[in-house]
Amino acid sequence: MQPEPKLSHTAALILQAIHLGHVYGFSVMEVTGLPSGTVYPAMRRLERDALITSKWEQQSIADAEQRPPRKYYKLTRSGRSLLESVYKRYPLLEKLLPSPAVEKA
Amino acid sequence: MQPEPKLSHTAALILQAIHLGHVYGFSVMEVTGLPSGTVYPAMRRLERDALITSKWEQQSIADAEQRPPRKYYKLTRSGRSLLESVYKRYPLLEKLLPSPAVEKA
DNA sequence: TTTACCTATGTAGTATGCTGATTGACTAGT
DNA sequence: ACTAGTCAATCAGCATACTACATAGGTAAA
Numbered sequence: 001m002q003p004e005p006k007l008s009h010t011a012a013l014i015l016q017a018i019h020l021g022h023v024y025g026f027s028v029m030e031v032t033g034l035p036s037g038t039v040y041p042a043m044r045r046l047e048r049d050a051l052i053t054s055k056w057e058q059q060s061i062a063d064a065e066q067r068p069p070r071k072y073y074k075l076t077r078s079g080r081s082l083l084e085s086v087y088k089r090y091p092l093l094e095k096l097l098p099s100p101a102v103e104k105a
Numbered sequence: 106m107q108p109e110p111k112l113s114h115t116a117a118l119i120l121q122a123i124h125l126g127h128v129y130g131f132s133v134m135e136v137t138g139l140p141s142g143t144v145y146p147a148m149r150r151l152e153r154d155a156l157i158t159s160k161w162e163q164q165s166i167a168d169a170e171q172r173p174p175r176k177y178y179k180l181t182r183s184g185r186s187l188l189e190s191v192y193k194r195y196p197l198l199e200k201l202l203p204s205p206a207v208e209k210a
Numbered sequence: 211t212t213t214a215c216c217t218a219t220g221t222a223g224t225a226t227g228c229t230g231a232t233t234g235a236c237t238a239g240t
Numbered sequence: 241a242c243t244a245g246t247c248a249a250t251c252a253g254c255a256t257a258c259t260a261c262a263t264a265g266g267t268a269a270a
Contacts, residue, residue: 008228009139010114010257026218033195034114038257040220045256066266068218090138092201113258115227131248143227145249150226171236173248 010034012086014042015075016093018052019083024070043073051079115139117191119147120180121198123157124188129175148178156184 007015017028029039046052052073062069075083087094112120122133134144151157157178167174180188192199 006229008256009118009137010227013114024218025220029218032114032197035258035260036219037221037259037261038114042257062218067216068265070218092137096197096201111259113226115257129248134248140228140230141249142229142251146251147227167248172246173235175248 007086009090011042012090012093014039015046015083018073019075023072050076051082052076112191114195116147117195117198119144120151120188123178124180128177155181156187157181
């Protein structure tokens with residue numbers, strides 16, 4: 001059995017936040033309390049390691065909502081399976097973190 | 106209003122664990138899932154910053170329980186007040202972390 | 211129109227955290 | 241005798257996280 005790849009507590013917290021629907025940086029910052037200088041570089045590493053993928057929001061949507069465009073993330077298959085194994089190491093993670101209020105169209 | 110001194114998420118997690126009664130390194134490691142190389146240096150910094158104080162267990166007690174002596178920590182007054190302010194930044198912390206089963210003499 | 215605040219993302223430089231190993235005493239199996 | 245396992249703490253060297261700041265368009269007030 002290959003040893004599970006390791007994930008820091010902070011990285012795991014961010015991965016879990018995305019999993020629960022906080023699918024862009026600013027939302028992850030708000031729910032975790034982590035600063036931007038932690039969240040954005042961490043998300044780039046998660047993407048580098050193929051645990052998440054990203055896609056820029058269409059400019060037209062951002063324009064319509066009068067705000068900067070967001071970069072949306074979602075878990076890959078290996079991201080989901082790693083998160084499962086991470087619950088065993090950091091059992092605290094699983095309970096924590098509220099899901100976001102889903103925006104209605 | 107002087108800006109609240111800052112504490113990393115990990116340091117806050119460790120401080121909270123001690124507050125809840127995980128009063129030596131090994132116990133903090135177990136409840137948080139954090140490795141020894143994170144926990145012990147972090148506790149030294151917390152002590153350096155006067156948020157916690159430490160005291161070595163009497164050798165005779167460790168001998169009686171047939172294990173290495175523990176270094177026990179507790180929060181100082183400023184440690185407790187900082188922890189309060191930290192809950193505002195990391196609201197997730199407050200709910201999380203079980204208290205240890207208290208050992209009976 | 212400049213001051214301020216909000217959303218959203220990003221960076222440089224440094225402090226902190228993590229991996230992997232080590233120490234030391236004691237316990238138990240082979 | 242050796243090997244392996246547990247509890248407790250520590251370290252060197254490298255990876256990650258944090259602070260403070262920056263950018264950029266938007267709103268809103270003075």
